[in-house]
Amino acid sequence: MMSDKYLVECNIDDDEDDVKKIQPSPPPPPQFSSTSSLTPCESRDPWGLNKHLKIEFSDVLAEPASTHSSDRVWVYSGIGFESARLWGYRCVTALCAVPLSCLCGCLFALLACMHIWCVMPCIQVFHSCLPCVRSLWMSVVNIFITPFCTSVARCCSGVYVVFSKE
Structure with missing residues (x-):
């Protein structure tokens, strides 16, 4: 992010009589989910899954002490970087977020279905048949593999x- 020394402060004096109190709009009803709708102040990454994506201008570009461009070039480069990063992300997510989230939802639904209807029944069958297989495997090990390894x-x-050493 850019440092605060490049920001310009704008003071707006409003009369309290002219300002109308804005009623907050009610949150939209929860659809397709049991979780409440997100408000802007809620964290969208509560478990820190994307800590590695917190990239600043100084993480990408840096000038050594021996060579410096002019201050305006450096400041405008930083502003351009931050703007391109922010608006590029917004544009790409506007195009890709909904289709990719639907694709991920379908993928997780498929994985859940496969796990519930294929994987777990197979595991339960193996657990019920495992004592027979275990005794057969122990016999094979004791008859063939143990004598060979011993010899x-x-x-x-x-x-x-x-x-x-010579």
């Missing part, structure tokens, strides 16, 4: 490796 270990136990 290989006995053969390799007589091998000695000696390192020497």
